[in-house]
Amino acid sequence: MINLSQRMVALGTAKSEIREAFAFAQARAAAVGPEQVDDFSIGNPSVPAPDTVKELVHQLMDTVDPVKLHGYTPAQGEASVRQALADDLNRRYGTGYTADHFYLTAGAAGALCCALSALGCPGDQFLTFAPYFPEYKVFVESAGAQLVAVPARLEDFQIDFAALEAALSPQVKGVIINSPNNPTGVVYSQETIRRLAQMLGEKSRAYGHPIWLISDEPYREIVYQTAPLPWVPDFYDNTLVCYSYSKSLSLPGQRIGYVLVPPQAEEADLVYAAICGAGRALGYVCAPSLFQLVVARCAGQTADMAVYRRNRDLFLDALRSMGYTCAQPEGAFYLFPRSLEPDAAAFCERARKYDLILVSGDSFGCPGHVRISYCVPTEQIQRALPKFRALAREYGVGG
Amino acid sequence: MINLSQRMVALGTAKSEIREAFAFAQARAAAVGPEQVDDFSIGNPSVPAPDTVKELVHQLMDTVDPVKLHGYTPAQGEASVRQALADDLNRRYGTGYTADHFYLTAGAAGALCCALSALGCPGDQFLTFAPYFPEYKVFVESAGAQLVAVPARLEDFQIDFAALEAALSPQVKGVIINSPNNPTGVVYSQETIRRLAQMLGEKSRAYGHPIWLISDEPYREIVYQTAPLPWVPDFYDNTLVCYSYSKSLSLPGQRIGYVLVPPQAEEADLVYAAICGAGRALGYVCAPSLFQLVVARCAGQTADMAVYRRNRDLFLDALRSMGYTCAQPEGAFYLFPRSLEPDAAAFCERARKYDLILVSGDSFGCPGHVRISYCVPTEQIQRALPKFRALAREYGVGG
Numbered sequence: 001m002i003n004l005s006q007r008m009v010a011l012g013t014a015k016s017e018i019r020e021a022f023a024f025a026q027a028r029a030a031a032v033g034p035e036q037v038d039d040f041s042i043g044n045p046s047v048p049a050p051d052t053v054k055e056l057v058h059q060l061m062d063t064v065d066p067v068k069l070h071g072y073t074p075a076q077g078e079a080s081v082r083q084a085l086a087d088d089l090n091r092r093y094g095t096g097y098t099a100d101h102f103y104l105t106a107g108a109a110g111a112l113c114c115a116l117s118a119l120g121c122p123g124d125q126f127l128t129f130a131p132y133f134p135e136y137k138v139f140v141e142s143a144g145a146q147l148v149a150v151p152a153r154l155e156d157f158q159i160d161f162a163a164l165e166a167a168l169s170p171q172v173k174g175v176i177i178n179s180p181n182n183p184t185g186v187v188y189s190q191e192t193i194r195r196l197a198q199m200l201g202e203k204s205r206a207y208g209h210p211i212w213l214i215s216d217e218p219y220r221e222i223v224y225q226t227a228p229l230p231w232v233p234d235f236y237d238n239t240l241v242c243y244s245y246s247k248s249l250s251l252p253g254q255r256i257g258y259v260l261v262p263p264q265a266e267e268a269d270l271v272y273a274a275i276c277g278a279g280r281a282l283g284y285v286c287a288p289s290l291f292q293l294v295v296a297r298c299a300g301q302t303a304d305m306a307v308y309r310r311n312r313d314l315f316l317d318a319l320r321s322m323g324y325t326c327a328q329p330e331g332a333f334y335l336f337p338r339s340l341e342p343d344a345a346a347f348c349e350r351a352r353k354y355d356l357i358l359v360s361g362d363s364f365g366c367p368g369h370v371r372i373s374y375c376v377p378t379e380q381i382q383r384a385l386p387k388f389r390a391l392a393r394e395y396g397v398g399g
Numbered sequence: 400m401i402n403l404s405q406r407m408v409a410l411g412t413a414k415s416e417i418r419e420a421f422a423f424a425q426a427r428a429a430a431v432g433p434e435q436v437d438d439f440s441i442g443n444p445s446v447p448a449p450d451t452v453k454e455l456v457h458q459l460m461d462t463v464d465p466v467k468l469h470g471y472t473p474a475q476g477e478a479s480v481r482q483a484l485a486d487d488l489n490r491r492y493g494t495g496y497t498a499d500h501f502y503l504t505a506g507a508a509g510a511l512c513c514a515l516s517a518l519g520c521p522g523d524q525f526l527t528f529a530p531y532f533p534e535y536k537v538f539v540e541s542a543g544a545q546l547v548a549v550p551a552r553l554e555d556f557q558i559d560f561a562a563l564e565a566a567l568s569p570q571v572k573g574v575i576i577n578s579p580n581n582p583t584g585v586v587y588s589q590e591t592i593r594r595l596a597q598m599l600g601e602k603s604r605a606y607g608h609p610i611w612l613i614s615d616e617p618y619r620e621i622v623y624q625t626a627p628l629p630w631v632p633d634f635y636d637n638t639l640v641c642y643s644y645s646k647s648l649s650l651p652g653q654r655i656g657y658v659l660v661p662p663q664a665e666e667a668d669l670v671y672a673a674i675c676g677a678g679r680a681l682g683y684v685c686a687p688s689l690f691q692l693v694v695a696r697c698a699g700q701t702a703d704m705a706v707y708r709r710n711r712d713l714f715l716d717a718l719r720s721m722g723y724t725c726a727q728p729e730g731a732f733y734l735f736p737r738s739l740e741p742d743a744a745a746f747c748e749r750a751r752k753y754d755l756i757l758v759s760g761d762s763f764g765c766p767g768h769v770r771i772s773y774c775v776p777t778e779q780i781q782r783a784l785p786k787f788r789a790l791a792r793e794y795g796v797g798g
Contacts, residue, residue, distance in 0.1 A: 002666045003572075003608055004673045005542075008517045012676030048465040057460050066447035070650045106505060106654070106683065113682030118407045135679070142680045143404075173402075209402055251469045253688025255505070255654075267401045274403045277411030280534070281541045283512030284505065288687045289652025 011138060017363045018042065021348075025357040032355065038384035039357040039376075043182060043334065045250040046375040047303045053249065056294050069293075073286045075279055077104030077258070081296040085258065088299035093231045101263060103275050104287035106255035108218045108244030109135065113282055115214055115240045115259050116143035116174075118274035124173035126214075129159060131183050131336065131366035133216070136176055145173065149365045157186040157327050157336070159196060168203050174212035175200065177232075180219035183364045183371035184336040185312070185329025187223060190230045197236035210238045210266050217241060218257075219332040221248035221302045224309050229331075237264040240271070245295050247332075250303040256291040308333045311374040311381055318385050323398035333375040336361065339368050340395040350394065354387040410537060416762045417441065420747075424756040431754065437783035438756040438775075442581060442733065444649040445774040446702045452648065455693050463692075472685045474678055476503030476657070480695040484657065487698035492630045500662060502674050503686035505654035507617045507643030508534065512681055514613055514639045514658050515542035515573075517673035523572035525613075528558060530582050530735065530763035530770075532615075535575055544572065548764045556585040556726050556735070560594060567602050573611035574599065576631075579618035582763045582770035583735040584711070584728025586622060589629045596635035609637040609665050616640060617656075618731040620647035620701045623708055628730075636663040639670070644694050646731075649702040655690040707732045710773040710780055717784050722797035732774040735760065738767050739794040749793065753786040 018041055025039035060069060076082070082099035089095055105111040116126065120143030128136050130149040140147040150167045153160040164175075177196070179188035188196075200211045215232040220243065223229050233239040244257035261272045279285075312329060319326055319337055326337035339347040344360035344367055351358050351370075361369030374381060392398040417440055424438035459468060475481070481498035488496055504510040515525065519542030527535050529548040539546040549566045552559040563574075576595070578587035587595075599610045614631040619642065622628050632638040643656035660671045678684075711728060718725055718736055725736035738746040743759035743766055750757050750769075760768030773780060791797040 002669065003520055004669060005517055005519055005677070008673040008676035008680060009669060010676065011679045012517075012672035012674065014676075044466075044470055046466060049469050053469075054460050054465070058457060061453050061456050066453070067443075067445060067649065070448050070452075070652050071443055072651045106687075109682035109684045118404055118411075120404055121402055135682075138680055139682055142682070250466065252471045253469050253685060255684060255687050270401065270403060270408060273411035274407040275411065277407035277409065277413075278404070280410045281407060281537055282681050283508040283534075283538055283541070285508045285654060286652060288505075288654050288690070290689075291687070 018359050021357050021359050024352070028355055035383075037355040037357065038380055038387065040372045040374065040384070041357045041359050043373045044375060045247055045252060045303065046377065047250055047305060047307055049250045050298065050301055050303050052298055052301060053251070053294055056297050057290070060290065060293055064293075070289060073289050073292060075276060075284075075286055077102065077287055078289070078292050078296075081292045084296035084299050089260075092300070093234070095231070095233070095262075097260065097262065101261050101268070101272070103259045103261070103272065103279065104292055105257050105259060105279070106284060106287055107246055107252070107257045108216060108242050109139070110255070110282075110284060110287075111242035111244065111257045111259045112136070112139050112214070112216060113142060114275045114278040114284070115242055116140055116145070117278035117281065118271060119143070119173050119212055120145040121173065123171060125169070125171045126174045126176060127164070127167055127172055128176040128178075131157075131361055131364035131369070132176070133178060133182050134363055152366055155327065157181065157184045158188065158192045161195060161199060164196075164199065168199070168211070170207040170209075172211055174214050176214045176216060178216040179229075180222060180331025182219065182332055183334045183361070184327055185332045185334045186327055187225060187229060187330040190227070193230045193232060193235045200236060204238070213239045215239055215241050218244040218247050222305055222308060222333065223331040224312060225330040233262040233264065237262070238266055240265070248302045249295065249298055251291065254288060254291045256287055256295055307378060308375065311376070311378055314378065315372070315374050315381050319388060322389050322392045324388070324392065333373060335372040335374060336369050337372070339370050340392060340397055342368055344368055344370050351391055354391060356384060356387045356391065417758050420756050420758050423751070427754055436754040436756065437779055437786065439771045439773065439783070440756045440758050442772045443774060444646055444651060444702065445776065446649055446704055446706055448649045449697070449700055449702050451697055451700060452650070452693055455696050456689070459689065459692055468692075469688060472688050472691060474675060474683075474685055476501065476686055477688070477691050477695075480691045483695035483698050488659075491699070492633070494630070494632070494661075496659065496661065500660050500667070500671070502658045502660070502671065502678065503691055504656050504658060504678070505683060505686055506645055506651070506656045507615060507641050508538070509654070509681075509683060509686075510641035510643065510656045510658045511535070511538050511613070511615060512541060513674045513677040513683070514641055515539055515544070516677035516680065517670060518542070518572050518611055519544040520572065522570060524568070524570045525573045525575055526563070526566055526571055527575040530760055530765035530768070531575070532577060532581050533762055551765055554726065556580065556583045557588065557591045558595060560598060563598065567598070567610070569606040571610055573613050575613045575615060577615040578628075579621060579730025581618065581731055582733045582760070583726055584731045584733045585726055586624060586628065586729040589626070592629045592631060592634045599635060603637070612638045614638055614640050617643040617646050621704055621707060621732065622730040623711060624729040632661040632663065636661070637665055639664070647701045648694065648697055650690065653687060653690045655686055655694055706777060707774065710775070710777055713777065714771070714773050714780050718787060721788050721791045723787070723791065732772060734771040734773060735768050736771070738769050739791060739796055741767055743767055743769050750790055753790060755783060755786045755790065
């Protein structure tokens with residue numbers, strides 16, 4: 001008789017709707033030709049990393065001693081790299097961070113796992129807002145805690161503060177936000193962040209312990225609105241910022257990101273130490289050393305993301321004109337319109353008749369919606385629009 | 400009041416003797432000049448990655464579409480990469496592995512964490528043999544299990560089978576071996592592996608469940624003996640091989656390795672699924688994509704490690720001729736001689752008077768010994784030998 005970790009077996013065999021949709025799209029493309037299949041299932045950046053990345057990699061390989069270049073860095077990352085990231089944020093946000101506030105990680109997933117494991121104690125709850133990235137549940141449970149999803153305010157996907165207040169309790173160790181958001185593309189307004197900070201501050205005082213705000217920001221640099229994105233630690237001291245270069249530099253496979261513990265946070269040094277401990281317990285050792293140097297020298301740069309804005313404008317206007325209802329996405333590269341029938345999975349199934357591959361909101365804890373990833377060539381969207389129109393007409397929607 | 404994970408705080412603030420020794424060496428080098436300080440504390444490869452690595456990185460950056468090159472791979476790693484690793488092992492060991500038996504990880508630490516978390520259930524014990532790599536305890540406890548160290552056979556650091564038999568019980572889920580070994584440099588003989596396999600097989604049958612053999616092999620390619628290193632899965636079906644390119648290709652900072660689940664293992668598919676689940680739970684997402692391609696194209700190559708052999712021969716002969724007692728190291732880049740007084744920490748302290756930086760065996764669960772890392776320039780060893788001689792004379796040892 002074999003006795004494995006039942007949790008790991010379940011996680012390893014669980015069907016992911018996103019992966020299944022992607023696999024279906026690949027199979028259809030092989031069967032009917034890729035130009036017939038319009039796959040909007042995957043959130044992979046479709047623009048290349050900036051040329052600087054290539055130049056830097058060539059230059060680092062040619063000029064840095066390989067023993068140093070490929071060697072272990074300190075667990076928290078090379079000090080000069082962390083200082084470069086601090087300098088960049090200080091320049092942009094007028095903050096006073098130093099190298100000592102950054103812990104480099106293998107992407108945002110690594111950052112979230114370290115932050116959650118550092119904070120999580122048995123019996124703790126972490127809240128997030130539906131719809132949410134499904135791996136949050138996995139990472140929170142790995143930290144020995146429980147994820148509770150606060151229902152969405154469906155008209156604009158800002159925070160429903162009555163629902164949040166109802167969910168807050170002394171058990172709540174932290175709240176995870178993700179703005180710009182996957183899967184809605186919505187950006188939290190300054191007013192939302194201010195009210196959130198106020199409520200968490202009041203409840204922290206009432207409960208006699210901090211409620212941590214974990215700000216998952218892989219889409220921070222992909223913003224369409226003219227209003228600046230609020231810098232969350234300016235509004236709430238006990239914020240941990242989790243960042244990734246996967247989207248901003250189009251480097252998702254290289255696994256590089258960080259946790260920032262702002263010095264204003266309560267017992268920031270102890271929290272930072274616990275994050276170091278979590279990195280050790282999770283077997284991370286250090287973030288990949290070559291790309292530590294690359295991102296330090298790319299600080300403040302991004303890939304050319306103009307196509308994402310073009311895609312959003314084209315796609316959003318067209319879908320709305322066809323009668324689809326969709327909250328205003330001001331960042332990331334997702335649309336999250338309402339499904340044209342209550343069962344979003346059935347709607348996605350019907351879309352597949354047109355070789356139109358979508359993902360239901362159910363995967364994100366928000367039924368009745370579908371996620372559309374528009375990090376694709378613009379021509380794919382142009383080609384797919386008549387399919388969306390025909391699909392709407394099946395439901396008697398649109399002209 | 401702040402309430403963090405006490406385990407993570409403890410892991411993040413724990414003093415590591417190795418790190419402390421390394422920091423001391425750095426401080427002394429700054430004070431008295433680096434040529435006065437002989438630091439043997441750190442197990443960082445001192446030879447560069449082979450030139451092929453540089454050529455491949457340049458070539459991949461110039462020829463592969465950056466969206467693909469820097470994109471996510473499947474969680475288990477790019478299929479073509481896994482096939483290349485299988486082909487290489489099949490060529491060397493006459494095995495019949497395929498891509499489906501490999502799960503690429505962020506180095507051996509990631510491989511161990513995935514394997515242990517896949518297997519570990521509450522109440523489980525994992526055994527290892529002292530002296531052992533101290534992070535084993537951290538990784539086993541992260542998997543919710545307990546590490547038990549079986550005492551060493553001090554004369555040659557092969558397995559003490561009476562001690563192993565005494566430690567085996569139905570609670571034991573697995574046994575971790577590390578040959579060539581850190582910190583002793585000892586290689587398990589074929590006879591040791593054969594007897595180990597026989598005992599684990601008998602006990603598995605007696606207990607009615609498999610006892611897994613986790614073979615941690617980052618030093619597999621660094622071997623001095625003429626006898627070939629036994630390929631562990633040939634001797635025991637329920638073996639999980641954890642490998643890293645950190646030492647063989649001198650790429651420790653790039654975090655790339657794998658777990659191999661041989662198809663002969665009991666319910667191999669389920670074990671593999673649990674490893675995939677563990678990778679997900681630990682937030683690994685995928686192994687760094689650029690270096691996946693690099694190691695696939697370097698399969699079977701190593702850095703030029705001739706200096707390690709030269710260092711071993713020089714160092715071992717000299718220390719023995721001075722009266723030090725040291726088991727025969729046939730791999731890796733460590734010597735593990737007996738301390739010249741029972742308290743190895745006191746011995747290391749005395750060595751520091753000569754600016755000779757060693758690490759006590761206590762850190763590895765084996766008091767009365769010291770670890771010497773000889774992955775250093777040969778000149779450093781030549782320079783340090785008179786210090787070792789003077790130190791021995793303080794204890795009345797040697798001529």
